[in-house]
Amino acid sequence: MTVRPTLDQVLLLAPDRAAATAAIPLAMPGSWSAAGCDGTAVWGQYVATTAEPYNVAIDLSDDIGGPAYRCNCPSRKIPCKHALGLMLLWANDGVAPARRLPFADDWLQRRAVRARPDEVETVATDSVATHDGGAETDAGDAALGGGARAPREDFGALDPTRRKRIMERAEKMRAGLQELDRWLADRIRVGLAGPELADPATWDRVAARLVDAQCGGLANRVKRVAARVGARPSWHEDVLEEMALLHALAVGAQRTSMLPAELADGVHAATGLTVAKNDVLASVPSTARWIVAGESRTREDRITVQRTWLVADDSADDSTVSSGPMTWAMVLSFGTFGNDVVSEHRVGTAFDADVHWYPGGIPLRALIGRIHAEARPSKCGPRAQSIAAGLRGCGWAIAGEPWLERYPMCVDATAAPLGNGRWLLVDETGSIPIVAEFARLAEIVCMSGGHPLRVMGEWSSDGLLPLSIFANGHAVTL
Amino acid sequence: MTPGTPPPSSSASLASSAADEWAHLVTAAVLGTDRRPLPVPPAGWDRERRGDAAVELLDRAAAVATARRAGIEPGPRPAMIAPVPVDTRPQCSSAASSILSRLLRGEHDIVLAEWFDRCAAAGVQPPAHLVPTLLLRGRRFAAFDAAVRRAVGPRAEWLAEAMPELRIAAAASTAAAGADPFARPTQPVDSGAVVTAIVGAFIERAATCRRC
Numbered sequence: 151m152t153v154r155p156t157l158d159q160v161l162l163l164a165p166d167r168a169a170a171t172a173a174i175p176l177a178m179p180g181s182w183s184a185a186g187c188d189g190t191a192v193w194g195q196y197v198a199t200t201a202e203p204y205n206v207a208i209d210l211s212d213d214i215g216g217p218a219y220r221c222n223c224p225s226r227k228i229p230c231k232h233a234l235g236l237m238l239l240w241a242n243d244g245v246a247p248a249r250r251l252p253f254a255d256d257w258l259q260r261r262a263v264r265a266r267p268d269e270v271e272t273v274a275t276d277s278v279a280t281h282d283g284g285a286e287t288d289a290g291d292a293a294l295g296g297g298a299r300a301p302r303e304d305f306g307a308l309d310p311t312r313r314k315r316i317m318e319r320a321e322k323m324r325a326g327l328q329e330l331d332r333w334l335a336d337r338i339r340v341g342l343a344g345p346e347l348a349d350p351a352t353w354d355r356v357a358a359r360l361v362d363a364q365c366g367g368l369a370n371r372v373k374r375v376a377a378r379v380g381a382r383p384s385w386h387e388d389v390l391e392e393m394a395l396l397h398a399l400a401v402g403a404q405r406t407s408m409l410p411a412e413l414a415d416g417v418h419a420a421t422g423l424t425v426a427k428n429d430v431l432a433s434v435p436s437t438a439r440w441i442v443a444g445e446s447r448t449r450e451d452r453i454t455v456q457r458t459w460l461v462a463d464d465s466a467d468d469s470t471v472s473s474g475p476m477t478w479a480m481v482l483s484f485g486t487f488g489n490d491v492v493s494e495h496r497v498g499t500a501f502d503a504d505v506h507w508y509p510g511g512i513p514l515r516a517l518i519g520r521i522h523a524e525a526r527p528s529k530c531g532p533r534a535q536s537i538a539a540g541l542r543g544c545g546w547a548i549a550g551e552p553w554l555e556r557y558p559m560c561v562d563a564t565a566a567p568l569g570n571g572r573w574l575l576v577d578e579t580g581s582i583p584i585v586a587e588f589a590r591l592a593e594i595v596c597m598s599g600g601h602p603l604r605v606m607g608e609w610s611s612d613g614l615l616p617l618s619i620f621a622n623g624h625a626v627t628l
Numbered sequence: 629m630t631p632g633t634p635p636p637s638s639s640a641s642l643a644s645s646a647a648d649e650w651a652h653l654v655t656a657a658v659l660g661t662d663r664r665p666l667p668v669p670p671a672g673w674d675r676e677r678r679g680d681a682a683v684e685l686l687d688r689a690a691a692v693a694t695a696r697r698a699g700i701e702p703g704p705r706p707a708m709i710a711p712v713p714v715d716t717r718p719q720c721s722s723a724a725s726s727i728l729s730r731l732l733r734g735e736h737d738i739v740l741a742e743w744f745d746r747c748a749a750a751g752v753q754p755p756a757h758l759v760p761t762l763l764l765r766g767r768r769f770a771a772f773d774a775a776v777r778r779a780v781g782p783r784a785e786w787l788a789e790a791m792p793e794l795r796i797a798a799a800a801s802t803a804a805a806g807a808d809p810f811a812r813p814t815q816p817v818d819s820g821a822v823v824t825a826i827v828g829a830f831i832e833r834a835a836t837c838r839r840c
Contacts (some may be wrong), residue, residue, distance in 0.1 A: 338682040341660025387650075390657045391697075394689035537702045545698040552694035566706050571793055580702025592760035592794055596787045599756065600711025611697060619757070624722045626757045 160237045162452060163217070165227045169234060176235025179244050185236065186248025192240045193254035196223075196232045206232045207254040209261055216452075216486065220257050319364060323421070324404060326363020330356065330372075331400040334393050342386050347379055367422035368399065370450055371553075388611070395553045416511035416551045425508055430517050435504030437522070439463040440479065442495040443532045443560060444606045444617030445627060454485035458495055459558045459606070459617070460505065460516070461532045475543055476535065478558050479505045479516035497618050498625030500528035511551035531620030534562040534604050538579035544609045556608040556615075563605060565598040575605060575614060583613035590616070590628040597621060645670040646695050653689045661685055712786040717753045725755040732761050744779050754779050759787065763796040773798075 164170035176196070179185075183203065185194030190211040195203035208229075209218040219233040229237070239245055250258065333356055337347060346352050353376030360369035375392040378385055403421045406414040419425070440460040447456045462477035485491040495501075504519035535543070540559030547557045563575035565584075573591060574581040584591065594616055597603055607616040619626045649670050656664045661681040669675070669688060720728075724747070731737050747754060754762065759780050766773025777784045777798060788797040 334686060335680065335682040338657055338685050339660055339662050341663065342658045344660070386658050387654050390654055390689055391693040394686050394693050397683075397686040398690040398694075541700055541702060545700060548694065548698040552690070552697070564708065566708050567790065568706060574703070574706055576705055576708065578705075581705055582702060592787070592791055593757045595790055596759045596783065597756040599783055599786060600709055600790075621756075622719050624725075 154243075155237075155241050157238060157241050159452070160234065160241045163229060163237070164234055165229070169227050169229075169231050172231040173234030173238060176231060177238035177242060177244070179239065182236065182239065184248075184251055185239065185245045186251070187240055187245045188247055188250065191250070191254065191258050192236055192245055193251050194236050194239075194245070195251070196221075196235070204232050205251075205253045206236050207251075207257050208233055208237060209258055211262070218261065322363050323365055323423075326360055326365050327368075327400045327403050327421070329359060329363075330365075330368065331397060334397050334400070337393065342389060347389070350376055353379075365403075365422045367420050368396065369422075371396065371420075374555075391611070399553055412509065412550075413511050415509035416553075419508065419510055419515075420551075420553050427517065430506050430508050431519055433506050433509075435506050435519050436462070436477070436479075436513075437502070437504050438477070439500050439502050439523075440505065441500045441528045441532045442497050442525075444558065444608075445493060445497055446608055446615065446617050447491065452486065454491055456483045456485070456491040456493070457481070457608075458483070458493070459608075460495075461558075461560065463500055463528070463532075465530075465533060475539070475546075476532070476560065478514065479507065480514050480558075481516055481518060495525065497627045498528055498531060498620070499525040501525040512547050512554075514547070514551075514554075514557075527624075529623065531604060531625055532560045532606060534560050536579040537561050537563060537575065537577050537582055541582065541609070556610045558606065559609055559614070560604065560606040562602045564600060564602050565595045575616075577602065582609070585610070585613040585615045588615060593626075593628060594619065597626070642672055642695075643699065645672050646692055646699075649673045649688065650692045650696060653685055653692065656685055657689070709790055713782040715753060715781045715783065717751055717781070720747060720750070720752040720755060724752075725758070728754065728758055732758060732765070741775075744775055747779055753781060753783075756783060759783055760794065760796075763787065764794065767796060 161170045161173075164173065176198070178198075181196060181198035182194040183197045185192075187193070191207060191209050193205075193207040195205055197203045204221055204223045206221045207219075209220075212218065217229075217237070219229040221230050221232045223230055223232055225231065236245070337344070340346070353372060357369040357372045357376075360366070360372060371392075375389060375396070378388045378392065382388065399417060399420055402409060402413075402417045406417055409417065415425075439462070441463050442458060443461045444459045445456060446459075447454055449455075458481045460479040460481065462479075464477070481495075483491045483494070501521055502523035503521040505516045506519050507513035508515040508517075540561050543559060544557040548554050561575060561577060563577045563582075566574050566576045566581070568574050568583065572586060573584045573595065575584060584594070594603070594605070597619055604620040605614075605616050606618045606620070607614045609615075616628050618628060652667045656666055666681050666685055666688075673688065673692065675687065675691070724743075728743055731740050731743060744754075754776075762776045762780065763773070763784060766776050784796075785798065788794070
């Protein structure tokens with residue numbers, strides 16, 4: 151069931167301002183005949199001005215890629231003003247549930263059939279780029295990488311138009327990556343103190359070019375780097391670090407055939423090429439009892455990305471093993487139109503399940519396959535490591551995927567003040583800072599009260615973002 | 629490769645050369661390679677030279693940045709603050725805790741008083757993670773603040789001292805002794821008249837609707 155968007159959210163879907171402006175007067179019930187909707191689609195016939203009605207249908211079943219549109223008007227804009235007008239009418243509660251019109255039903259069923267055999271997730275690590283079709287993605291990656299790794303589909307056997315599209319996509323990405331790399335080098339030539347970096351429009355242009363080049367993952371990353379300019383006194387170091395990693399990704403993505411297979415997969419995921427869900431689920435699973443250790447959310451354009459952190463419960467193993475490294479899995483879920491994601495797993499519960507990792511430099515992002523035993527409250531939550539061991543785990547992950555932006559850890563530590571309102575978590579192996587903008591600091595400090603506390607959080611270059619606390623046998627999410 | 633593999637033994641010398649190399653690269657990047665030639669990399673960080681100085685800087689920076697990020701170690705232990713004095717009362721149950729957090733979100737907050745009565749009767753502590761919210765709420769209502777501090781015990785004073793920026797230090801009590809700590813703020817004098825007028829208008833409208 152799709153959640154109805156607000157009017158603002160619909161207008162954000164417009165390809166340009168003109169289309170949005172033209173759509174508003176069309177959102178009148180009188181302009182439409184037989185408009186209806188159900189859980190996954192909206193349709194109607196636009197009858198106001200034309201002799202022949204325009205048949206408009208909108209498919210809302212793809213929560214991640216966004217809506218798909220069909221309209222037989224001559225406009226080449228997607229969505230056209232008619233589709234937008236119908237969406238606005240629907241958003242304004244002007245479309246009632248009804249049986250599908252034949253043309254809408256035809257089109258929706260054809261789409262559903264096409265989507266099923268190679269169901270693909272169009273959102274990479276954090277990207278919001280939309281592509282169509284899973285096979286293109288896989289074969290496109292082979293074309294981009296020089297074809298050294300076995301493509302999942304026989305490239306030669308594809309029909310010529312499809313092959314042409316794959317080659318075009320690979321060429322587009324290559325051009326986008328080269329352009330990004332040239333831009334990075336130009337900035338270094340002129341110097342980071344140059345005025346161009348401080349202008350957000352500069353970064354927006356670069357990000358927009360990357361979206362055009364279908365490198366959505368990198369576009370989002372570029373926007374995050376832009377936010378670091380001027381943010382701290384030592385921002386030059388932060389920005390140089392990020393630019394250097396972008397450079398490594400841009401160079402690496404053009405030469406994936408020369409990289410080890412896992413690293414190549416990691417580079418692909420970071421640039422925006424994705425792996426089909428079914429391929430991930432076909433991989434060898436890790437079966438374990440998984441404890442839901444924490445949850446974090448970030449906004450990316452119109453999408454809310456939720457990370458659910460699972461950790462394998464190895465407390466049943468003999469005690470020597472359970473002081474070693476922890477096995478983490480990150481499950482992503484997405485909310486469109488700015489709606490919150492519904493949490494499927496409650497922090498502090500545990501369940502027996504198969505987990506399948508996405509291919510990459512390190513096992514991290516994962517899908518949950520078969521669930522063997524239903525979730526029930528976990529008695530003591532995840533086990534903790536020392537701060538030094540937690541950081542070693544993060545270091546190991548960064549060594550496997552240098553562009554990694556966050557990695558989880560769970561420690562028993564005491565909150566201690568650093569001054570200027572900043573706080574640290576401290577144990578006998580040393581200290582780590584809590585991120586500066588953390589909103590729930592008082593809760594952690596108060597719960598700690600100068601004593602050790604079990605804290606699970608995400609480590610990033612800004613410090614630890616605490617996500618949950620395990621105390622007295624229950625979990626508190628922050 | 630497994631997490632937690634210990635670093636190689638020469639890590640100390642590599643760490644100091646990484647810091648040097650990083651400092652050089654940052655200086656050159658800030659000024660621009662057009663104006664500032666790149667220094668020769670220190671031992672352990674030398675690599676294939678590229679023709680373009682800017683590209684070479686990015687290559688070298690990517691290597692050092694990764695090493696710095698992956699090789700991060702815990703910071704020094706700071707001076708610790710004195711821990712909160714021992715409170716022997718047990719924690720309240722998780723059911724009671726989730727009721728309190730719902731009340732604090734504004735659901736039926738009229739029964740907050742009852743929650744604190746029962747908490748006191750059972751001799752348990754309110755959940756520590758809700759204490760900041762309770763104290764921040766008390767900043768506006770002195771009588772409520774006094775009741776919260778009685779229930780929370782020594783942790784309230786401790787938190788006020790540990791985080792002065794919260795401005796939750798106990799104020800000299802302005803509430804009259806015996807005042808109801810959970811009473812709503814007094815209403816303006818004429819509010820009764822306003823309510824009567826609104827209700828009257830509503831009844832009148834409802835009657836009109838029924839007629840037509």
